[in-house]
Amino acid sequence: MRILIVEDERKVAEMVGRGLRAEGYQIDISDTGEAGLATADASEFDLVVLDLGLPDMDGLEFLKRLRIRRAEVPILILTARDATKSKVENLEAGADDYMTKPFAVGELIVRAKALLRRGPANHTQVRRVADLEIDSLRKQVKRAGLRIELTPKEYALLEYLASNHSRVVSRTMIMEHVWDQSFEGLTNIVDVYVRHLRAKVDDPFPEKLIRTVRGVGYRLTEEGAA
Numbered sequence: 001m002r003i004l005i006v007e008d009e010r011k012v013a014e015m016v017g018r019g020l021r022a023e024g025y026q027i028d029i030s031d032t033g034e035a036g037l038a039t040a041d042a043s044e045f046d047l048v049v050l051d052l053g054l055p056d057m058d059g060l061e062f063l064k065r066l067r068i069r070r071a072e073v074p075i076l077i078l079t080a081r082d083a084t085k086s087k088v089e090n091l092e093a094g095a096d097d098y099m100t101k102p103f104a105v106g107e108l109i110v111r112a113k114a115l116l117r118r119g120p121a122n123h124t125q126v127r128r129v130a131d132l133e134i135d136s137l138r139k140q141v142k143r144a145g146l147r148i149e150l151t152p153k154e155y156a157l158l159e160y161l162a163s164n165h166s167r168v169v170s171r172t173m174i175m176e177h178v179w180d181q182s183f184e185g186l187t188n189i190v191d192v193y194v195r196h197l198r199a200k201v202d203d204p205f206p207e208k209l210i211r212t213v214r215g216v217g218y219r220l221t222e223e224g225a226a
Helices: 010-021 033-042 059-069 084-093 105-118 152-163 171-178 188-201
Strands: 002-006 026-030 047-051 075-079 097-100 126-129 132-135 140-143 146-148 210-213 217-220
Touching: 002 010, 002 033, 010 026, 010 105, 026 033, 033 047, 033 059, 047 059, 047 105, 059 075, 059 084, 075 105, 084 097, 097 105, 126 152, 132 152, 152 171, 152 188, 152 217, 171 188, 171 217, 188 210
Parallel strands: 002 026, 002 047, 047 075, 075 097
Antiparallel strands: 126 132, 132 140, 140 146, 210 217
């Protein structure tokens, strides 16, 4: 699952990011409102952690603009503004939870998990591709009803492919999202992990779901899909 942190205080953003990464989440960080909106437009997120004191726009404006783009993504406000008026305004504008600084990272993680469990109204906890099931909350994978044991990186790779169902993703995109960084010239590590994943998810079954798009990357899709 992916979480977007929109926070201009670098130390705070890194502290929150470390705590959430330790729980197995993929993290993107933006330090301005415009950058955060662009990032939200470019990818799907399961949760947004939003600071209200952004350098280029008020957090309330960001919240309203994000709600137009992503009507259902859960949003957790993280701010030094503790006035009741601010809380009411932001919750009425579409925030799902509100935490004031200073805060304990442990509490933020608990609240984030609660929002992720609840999810948006039409959020699907289990992604399905043919007979493959990926439970993003329990981090469990089944195929044809059989449990498949994956390493954390194998699971993260499969979840990323599933979140881009039928869409071709490049090796560089996979490196940046699954490994949360870019390794110039080392994208062959993706091929290694795809082979590991295929051995568990595809090889024991007649229908193959992980496709190689030569010269481009990979996609997860059913047989016969365009």
